[in-house]
Amino acid sequence: MAAETRIDPMHQFQISPLAGNLDGSPFVFTNSALWMLIVMGLIWLFMMGGMKRQLVPGRWQMAVEGVTGFITSMLSVNVGPEGRKYVPWVFTIFMFILTANILGMMPFALIPGLHAFTVTSQFTVTGVMAIISFSIVLIVGFWKHGFHFFSLFVPSGTPFVLQIIIVPIEFISFLVRPFSLALRLFVAMIAGHILVEVFANFVVQGLNSGGVVGPAVSLLSFVFIMGVMALELLVCAIQAYVFALLTTLYINDAVNLH
Amino acid sequence: MDLEAAKVIGAGLAAIGVGAAAIGVGHVFGSFLESAIRNPAAADGQQGRLFIGFAAAELLGLIAFAVAMIILFVV
Numbered sequence: 001m002a003a004e005t006r007i008d009p010m011h012q013f014q015i016s017p018l019a020g021n022l023d024g025s026p027f028v029f030t031n032s033a034l035w036m037l038i039v040m041g042l043i044w045l046f047m048m049g050g051m052k053r054q055l056v057p058g059r060w061q062m063a064v065e066g067v068t069g070f071i072t073s074m075l076s077v078n079v080g081p082e083g084r085k086y087v088p089w090v091f092t093i094f095m096f097i098l099t100a101n102i103l104g105m106m107p108f109a110l111i112p113g114l115h116a117f118t119v120t121s122q123f124t125v126t127g128v129m130a131i132i133s134f135s136i137v138l139i140v141g142f143w144k145h146g147f148h149f150f151s152l153f154v155p156s157g158t159p160f161v162l163q164i165i166i167v168p169i170e171f172i173s174f175l176v177r178p179f180s181l182a183l184r185l186f187v188a189m190i191a192g193h194i195l196v197e198v199f200a201n202f203v204v205q206g207l208n209s210g211g212v213v214g215p216a217v218s219l220l221s222f223v224f225i226m227g228v229m230a231l232e233l234l235v236c237a238i239q240a241y242v243f244a245l246l247t248t249l250y251i252n253d254a255v256n257l258h
Numbered sequence: 259m260d261l262e263a264a265k266v267i268g269a270g271l272a273a274i275g276v277g278a279a280a281i282g283v284g285h286v287f288g289s290f291l292e293s294a295i296r297n298p299a300a301a302d303g304q305q306g307r308l309f310i311g312f313a314a315a316e317l318l319g320l321i322a323f324a325v326a327m328i329i330l331f332v333v
Contacts, residue, residue, distance in 0.1 A: 180317055183317070183321065184313060184316065184317045187323055188320060191323055238309065242309055242313040245306060245309060246310070246313065249310070
């Protein structure tokens with residue numbers, strides 16, 4: 001058998017500076033920033049294609065209207081008529097997460113030396129989005145209700161004896177919300193990419209080792225990767241939808257207290 | 259036992275939690291499918307709650323995965 005080389009699934013998540021080095025100033029243009037610019041460019045292109053404002057919309061405009069209508073209906077169903085104020089933010093995070101996730105799945109590695117970088121696989125990126133969502137919830141909650149906002153932690157109709165236990169639990173689970181939002185998206189992306197990377201390494205190592213078993217393992221791993229990639233595309237869309245839906249529900253908690 | 263071996267064993271044990279989350283996620287979707295077949299007209303209205311339940315169950319499994327990763331790469 002050939003020499004053992006360790007499989008390193010974490011290398012694909014490494015942030016590398018494109019100009020300057022990371023020890024210098026904190027403002028370095030990294031590959032993560034480049035991919036975020038690419039995501040922004042794609043979303044911009046998508047929206048510009050739907051801005052023609054034809055009375056009878058063409059296909060591109062229908063697609064753009066479909067996504068905006070989806071987010072608007074999600075907000076009006078879950079928050080009520082006041083939910084329309086939050087459509088820009090929820091639409092932004094939904095489109096950003098969806099585009100970033102799917103861009104990370106694209107086979108750019110077919111071009112030698114290039115590999116797709118998933119922007120949302122960095123906890124800092126998802127953490128910032130979760131912090132902004134949570135800040136919107138806090139600011140809106142305290143602006144609208146003042147200190148009455150704390151009645152969110154007291155479910156209506158609980159006897160006082162249970163309230164002593166329930167209120168701290170509700171408070172802690174409220175504080176965990178931004179952390180859980182960020183962690184869910186970040187780990188889902190990392191787990192999918194690590195799984196695919198490990199089996200891709202099996203494909204290469206199987207082909208490198210001779211005999212019959214090696215290429216057979218390679219073939220099986222390759223078929224497995226194809227199935228996992230299809231599932232991962234579904235997970236990308238689901239995670240984007242779940243982030244937007246949970247943000248909507250948390251905004252509903254802030255706007256209509258119960 | 260040295261640290262490397264303990265780390266690998268710890269990560270393997272933490273991955274059992276991911277299997278437990280698989281049961282949870284399967285239960286969520288299974289109940290939804292079972293009741294959707296009984297009442298297909300009402301199924302589409304509950305799709306939002308289906309994904310909320312899925313997200314909650316999946317989160318705990320992903321936390322177990324995050325613990326495995328922390329043991330392997332951070333400790």
